[in-house]
Amino acid sequence: MRSLLQWWAEKRPSRAKAHGDSAAVTYGLKPVMAWMKLSPFKAIRVAQAGLLAIAICFSLGATDAGSRYTDLNHRLMCTCGCAEILGECNHVGCPNSTGELNELKDGIAAGQSDKEILNSFVGKYGAVVLAAPTGHGFDVVAWIAPFAVFAAATLGTILLVRRWSVGKTQIAALDTAAMDPAAREIREKIRRETGDDGGF
Amino acid sequence: MAAFGSLCLIIALALAAYNLLAGAVALRLLATGGQARISPERLADTARRAGIAGFVAVTMAALALLWSVFTNDFSLAYIFEHSNRALPGPYKFAALWSGQEGSLLLWAWLLATYGFVLRLTHKHDVKLYAYAGTILAAIQVFFLAILNFAAPPFALLPSFLAGGGIPDDGNGLNPLLQYPEMVIHPPMLYLGYVGFSVPFAFALGALMMRYPGEKWIRITRNWTMVTWLFLTVGIFLGMHWAYAVLGWGGYWGWDPVENASFMPWLTGTAFLHSVMMQEKKGMMKSWNVWLIFSTFLLTLLGTLLTRAGLVSSVHAFAQSSIGTWFVTFMGIVLAVCIFTYVLQHSHLKSEHHIESLVSRESSFLFNNLVLLVACFVILWGTLFPILSEYVVGNKVTVGAPWYNVVAVPIGIFLLLLTGVGPLLPWRATSFKSIRRNFVLPVIAFWVTVIICLIAGARPWVDGAFDTGHFYALVAFSVAAAVMTAIVSEFLRGAGVISRQTGRNVFSATYLLTRRNTRRYGGYLIHIGVVVIVIGLAGAAFNRNVESEMGLHSKMSVGPYTLECVGFTQDSNLNYNSEYALIDVYRGGKRQFQMTPEKRVYLITGQPQTMVAIHSVPSWDLYVVYEGSNPDTGQPIIKAFLNPLVGWIWAGLAVIVIGTVIALVPSLSPATASVRVPARVAPSEPALKGGH
Numbered sequence: 034m035r036s037l038l039q040w041w042a043e044k045r046p047s048r049a050k051a052h053g054d055s056a057a058v059t060y061g062l063k064p065v066m067a068w069m070k071l072s073p074f075k076a077i078r079v080a081q082a083g084l085l086a087i088a089i090c091f092s093l094g095a096t097d098a099g100s101r102y103t104d105l106n107h108r109l110m111c112t113c114g115c116a117e118i119l120g121e122c123n124h125v126g127c128p129n130s131t132g133e134l135n136e137l138k139d140g141i142a143a144g145q146s147d148k149e150i151l152n153s154f155v156g157k158y159g160a161v162v163l164a165a166p167t168g169h170g171f172d173v174v175a176w177i178a179p180f181a182v183f184a185a186a187t188l189g190t191i192l193l194v195r196r197w198s199v200g201k202t203q204i205a206a207l208d209t210a211a212m213d214p215a216a217r218e219i220r221e222k223i224r225r226e227t228g229d230d231g232g233f
Numbered sequence: 234m235a236a237f238g239s240l241c242l243i244i245a246l247a248l249a250a251y252n253l254l255a256g257a258v259a260l261r262l263l264a265t266g267g268q269a270r271i272s273p274e275r276l277a278d279t280a281r282r283a284g285i286a287g288f289v290a291v292t293m294a295a296l297a298l299l300w301s302v303f304t305n306d307f308s309l310a311y312i313f314e315h316s317n318r319a320l321p322g323p324y325k326f327a328a329l330w331s332g333q334e335g336s337l338l339l340w341a342w343l344l345a346t347y348g349f350v351l352r353l354t355h356k357h358d359v360k361l362y363a364y365a366g367t368i369l370a371a372i373q374v375f376f377l378a379i380l381n382f383a384a385p386p387f388a389l390l391p392s393f394l395a396g397g398g399i400p401d402d403g404n405g406l407n408p409l410l411q412y413p414e415m416v417i418h419p420p421m422l423y424l425g426y427v428g429f430s431v432p433f434a435f436a437l438g439a440l441m442m443r444y445p446g447e448k449w450i451r452i453t454r455n456w457t458m459v460t461w462l463f464l465t466v467g468i469f470l471g472m473h474w475a476y477a478v479l480g481w482g483g484y485w486g487w488d489p490v491e492n493a494s495f496m497p498w499l500t501g502t503a504f505l506h507s508v509m510m511q512e513k514k515g516m517m518k519s520w521n522v523w524l525i526f527s528t529f530l531l532t533l534l535g536t537l538l539t540r541a542g543l544v545s546s547v548h549a550f551a552q553s554s555i556g557t558w559f560v561t562f563m564g565i566v567l568a569v570c571i572f573t574y575v576l577q578h579s580h581l582k583s584e585h586h587i588e589s590l591v592s593r594e595s596s597f598l599f600n601n602l603v604l605l606v607a608c609f610v611i612l613w614g615t616l617f618p619i620l621s622e623y624v625v626g627n628k629v630t631v632g633a634p635w636y637n638v639v640a641v642p643i644g645i646f647l648l649l650l651t652g653v654g655p656l657l658p659w660r661a662t663s664f665k666s667i668r669r670n671f672v673l674p675v676i677a678f679w680v681t682v683i684i685c686l687i688a689g690a691r692p693w694v695d696g697a698f699d700t701g702h703f704y705a706l707v708a709f710s711v712a713a714a715v716m717t718a719i720v721s722e723f724l725r726g727a728g729v730i731s732r733q734t735g736r737n738v739f740s741a742t743y744l745l746t747r748r749n750t751r752r753y754g755g756y757l758i759h760i761g762v763v764v765i766v767i768g769l770a771g772a773a774f775n776r777n778v779e780s781e782m783g784l785h786s787k788m789s790v791g792p793y794t795l796e797c798v799g800f801t802q803d804s805n806l807n808y809n810s811e812y813a814l815i816d817v818y819r820g821g822k823r824q825f826q827m828t829p830e831k832r833v834y835l836i837t838g839q840p841q842t843m844v845a846i847h848s849v850p851s852w853d854l855y856v857v858y859e860g861s862n863p864d865t866g867q868p869i870i871k872a873f874l875n876p877l878v879g880w881i882w883a884g885l886a887v888i889v890i891g892t893v894i895a896l897v898p899s900l901s902p903a904t905a906s907v908r909v910p911a912r913v914a915p916s917e918p919a920l921k922g923g924h
Contacts, residue, residue, distance in 0.1 A: 110632060165630070165631065175613070175621075175635065195590075
């Protein structure tokens with residue numbers, strides 16, 4: 034491993050140099066492409082091939098098999114009040130789970146679709162029998178809100194960082210010239226007194 | 234004893250009220266320079282002493298309740314409901330927090346204890362401590378008011394009051410609570426919940442008095458870390474209790490009460506990270522203040538969910554109608570926080586300057602973003618059934634399938650940040666630096682993906698894509714990358730020390746950690762989190778079998794063969810029990826015997842499983858004696874093979890060690906010796922290390 038890393042460290046700059054790419058130490062894919070001797074077109078092809086390989090890898094053996102029973106009993110709740118997934122409910126003397134599991138088996142044996150089976154459970158036990166909100170009506174809000182909040186928060190954070198981002202030179206200027214000397218002295222005093230033993 | 238306990242609570246309430254009023258008046262006089270017949274300093278000191286006396290009064294009340302439990306005083310309704318004569322001693326002790334009134338008394342006592350320590354150490358900063366002590370007194374007034382008027386622990390049994398005699402025996406403790414962890418899990422959780430009152434009081438106090446600088450953060454840092462540790466340990470003890478007692482083979486069911494303890498943990502963790510931005514850069518002052526406000530409010534919400542029966546929960550051991558009190562108090566706290574913030578927000582103006590999106594500062598921002606979104610997701614999932622019922626009149630269940638889709642990806646992203654954040658330097662970084670720091674973690678990621686796929690941890694089961702297996706694969710791979718990143722940070726630093734001092738790598742790592750305990754303690758905590766995630770991801774590969782087992786019947790799970798070699802019974806004053814004796818074979822050789830148990834408690838007639846667990850690093854063999862089939866009379870045994878569960882508890886141990894290290898002061902930096910002229914004798918302060 035060490036020799037591999039040494040090879041990486043030694044080889045890479047020389048290849049970048051050989052291609053006349055002086056901006057090897059920058060952000061973006063350009064230095065990587067230069068190092069790999071790739072044109073943009075070839076780079077896209079390589080990326081596509083990589084994604085295809087991963088997709089094939091993950092889909093190997095992905096054939097239709099009879100796992101409906103397990104899948105469905107994990108989409109339903111036990112109704113005895115134990116607040117457990119039907120397929121995982123095993124508490125002593127549960128009065129409901131065995132009956133529910135038998136109903137599920139009967140539904141599958143009768144050739145009902147997943148939707149029909151779930152609807153029959155909802156009709157009998159109410160919407161609380163479903164282990165998660167459905168994708169219809171007000172239930173959709175349960176699914177959308179977390180992702181919407183995550184997206185909004187991410188966007189907000191990026192905008193905040195961009196707003197706060199002033200660059201190296203401006204930081205230096207702010208550190209030295211822009212601040213009132215008295216204020217700077219007070220800040221330094223406070224920082225000295227409050228100490229700084231590292232942290233992360 | 235009931236009268237004594239009640240008197241103690243009344244006195245404690247009076248003392249807390251005096252502490253609040255006298256403290257508030259004194260601080261007002263100090264702030265405005267007003268005059269009074271007594272100097273504000275002396276008034277503030279009387280308030281502080283009232284707080285100390287209040288601790289003694291609440292302690293006496295708690296001891297009075299314990300005395301009543303141990304002396305079987307069934308004239309008290311609380312003792313009658315939660316204890317009985319045959320209850321073993323440790324569980325009688327646990328009866329203190331097994332019910333509504335007792336657990337509120339525990340809360341009040343812990344708050345009084347924290348306040349006692351705070352008031353004894355007030356000389357660190359008399360004025361700030363006076364503000365914090367007064368705010369703690371306000372919180373204490375609320376809890377003592379509930380204990381005196383809404384949920385009195387020393388209330389007499391109605392039948393006794395009506396002229397009936399004292400019952401011979403009590404109703405006993407809920408069998409689910411008769412487990413060793415229940416003696417320490419609730420106090421730990423409460424130490425965490427109540428402990429967040431202290432940084433909250435300091436933050437609010439510092440804002441009220443426009444405290445200059447960041448010293449208040451430094452003062453409260455250890456409080457916050459200790460509190461966070463208690464909450465962490467409390468949560469994990471609860472998980473272990475659920476694993477060992479509930480008998481369903483899992484440890485986390487996204488139950489509302491579990492979620493309620495997790496939410497303040499998330500915001501508390503965000504606070505512990507973001508205060509570093511304030512300490513280092515003077516940034517995010519308003520954010521930090523609101524983080525600690527939110528954490529405190531979430532601890533109250535957690536208690537509300539546990540105690541008020543707002544949402545249905547398997548943990549609803551003690552429900553009552555104190556919800557209105559909590560909602561009102563939360564409203565008052567929120568109003569005070571908003572009012573103080575609006576009034577004083579100019580004091581929190583920060584210098585926000587970031588050089589690069591790829592920097593330590595940005596990673597802290599994203600860390601806070603993810604932790605807060607995770608908190609929102611859990612709050613949303615917990616409260617959505619109520620919202621749905623309110624909006625469309627249709628109550629729904631938000632269970633594990635929803636959290637697996639919504640919360641698990643966020644958790645994996647957070648895990649990724651756990652590794653990425655510490656690798657980024659402050660201010661800015663370069664492509665070269667990124668490449669140097671991230672090559673090994675990326676290699677570790679892909680190597681782990683390949684190893685997992687080869688070893689059979691593939692994202693499909695029986696030919697169909699399996700979300701759990703996919704997440705497990707991603708979690709293992711990201712965990713490997715993060716572990717590599719953190720370990721390489723240790724080795725890089727240790728390598729430098731090793732070259733400078735000639736020490737071996739272990740000694741150099743020790744010295745590195747001692748020199749910056751906070752940083753490397755923090756890294757250890759991150760390693761603990763990684764180990765826990767590996768353990769959690771193992772759940773995707775759980776297996777179980779269930780069978781009726783007569784004598785010498787066999788069943789197999791994973792590499793083990795279980796043979797039932799007998800059944801036996803036992804009895805004591807508290808319960809009758811049945812055991813199955815199960816010999817476990819591996820590779821044809823007998824390895825050990827397991828004895829899963831089923832108990833029936835005499836006083837309540839309630840059944841309870843006692844799971845037999847054999848734990849090794851690769852998995853837990855978890856055997857449940859479920860009882861007998863009523864049709865055949867045959868005992869039913871369910872066996873689980875739960876991979877990597879032991880890693881979760883090992884990860885907790887690493888987190889505890891890391892936190893303890895982070896609490897230890899770092900070694901002082903080496904100082905250069907100064908040559909002193911021979912004729913000049915060194916001054917005394919200089920000898921003592923002073924200035």
